[in-house]
Amino acid sequence: WYQRRVRVEQNEHFPALPSIVEQTNPLVKEQAPFHSPFEGTISLNMSAKESVNSPPPSHKGFLTIFQEESGLGAWNRRWCSIQDNKIYYWLYPEDQVNRNKAPHGEIDLRQSKSDKVSIASRLDCARPNTFVLTILKPSQPGDRSSIITDINGKTTQTKFLMCADSREERKQWMDVINRSLQCVVSWNH
16 A cells, blocks of 8 residues: 655675665555555664574684795695684694694685685696685785786785595585685675
8 A cells, every 4th residue: 555665776785685775755655545544654764784594614624735835836734724704724733722823824715716616627736635715815015926826916816725635525625615605705704
């Protein structure tokens, strides 16, 4: 009986959710019965917030990460933990438990170039159970090109090659990272 015209737009803070933008035209009474108790102006306030029904993806275990050392590439076995859209890595599992020990490094999934990790091609790496994650971030003054890093003007692209101990572990890591990347893409954070 009552009609309100609204416009739906993409929300800049939550791209997965639309925003309802009010039009200036008032609530219109159309074909309401003569004895209708509805008269006057009706105000409606709406709000939306991020809500995730499941806990954020997390996983712990060893990965062997290809890193540059003194201009050469080297595979280093690291204890890794994915949490809060980042992959943190330490030299040993005990280092993560020790709160005073900072991670040896971290990979921010919010800077991923794609929305999922993929199995590394044979051209990138002949090592079995390897997957690749490409990170794209704004260039910093200390950035330099290397075996795994390319500087393209204002952006720095780093290709992380990560190797799991088995095919099953690779699948677990890829599933967890891909779920995290989906959260990043869906909620844009």
